[in-house]
Amino acid sequence: MTQPLNHAFRSNPKGFANQYVLLLAEPPANSNNPRLPQHIKDVRALRFGMSNPFPPLQPEYESAESDYQSVESAYRVAFGDIEPGTQGNRTAGAQVVDVQYVHGPGRFPLFWLPYKQNLTRKITLKDKRPPHVIRRTGGEARIFFTSALNGCSVFIEGSEEEPTVYHLNAGSTRITQSREPTQTDYHDDRIHRTLEMERRFNQLPRPSNMRSATPRQREQLPQPGQLHAGQYLPNYFLDPQQSTGEEAFNQHCVRSAERLERIAQTSVQRHQVNHSALVFGWKSHDTGRWEFWLQTRARVDLTTTTGLTTTYVGNGLTRFWPGEHNHLFVREDTSQQTVVTLRRL
16 A cells, blocks of 8 residues: 555545546456445336337347446445556556455545446445444545546536435447448447436436425535536547547647657557546535546557557546536437437537
């Protein structure tokens, strides 16, 4: 463990994330190991109805994609430890947050919301552990993490003191019929997945603390936060025929990686850039309120005559919730076909 890194992050999460890329080393998924505790429960199997007008190309995924799950109250809190990234683990340029469900010396408590393909999962940030357990294991959980994002959507709603966070994935849903999709098919499917995840969120029951709130209390709640892949992945929603400057942005990431690793530009034979993002949050000691931020970053693989070098480059930190959000409105019907468009408000 690296106590200075743990202390620096907990003391100033925003400043730490402005300086370092945060990667997550997640605990093993319990669904594949019956000996591990069942940290996730089925709230109820919401059958949203098939929004895909065509027969599913992968029916084995369609049967499970409507499940709605929640983190068990006893396992909302996990424990983190931060270590510097290494070339050996292909995590250079980042700080790695090792997340485990068991407390250990020096580990700090955090709320943990894991992702699963095609599912909707939620967690309410209320530490329900007994007071003596909280005192013995590093205090109240005031940090939140969910799995890294490369196409998922995240929603946040409720009060700033006890918000509920949702991590949604619809990676196997498609609207196109081609078994050999074109770039345009990929574009249309991404739009469709975003619509599908927003639809699923809108059909979920609101958290109990929102349902029990008075009309006046509900009016004072911040607007729900909505984060879709088009807001953190370059060129995700745009028509593939349009020139968006994505390659110029990738080149910027490559040049940054070369400087970090002290690699001469002339020695790079090939490069590959993979973009992703992270939503994390913290609860203020002063106000008792949560705020959430989005960190965008890129993993850059550089192939030289001496081998492969991987490093992470940070591309920005922006406030996600509460605050102003870019909401996406799509779908315009015409007499000929359904035209999907995007516009930011």
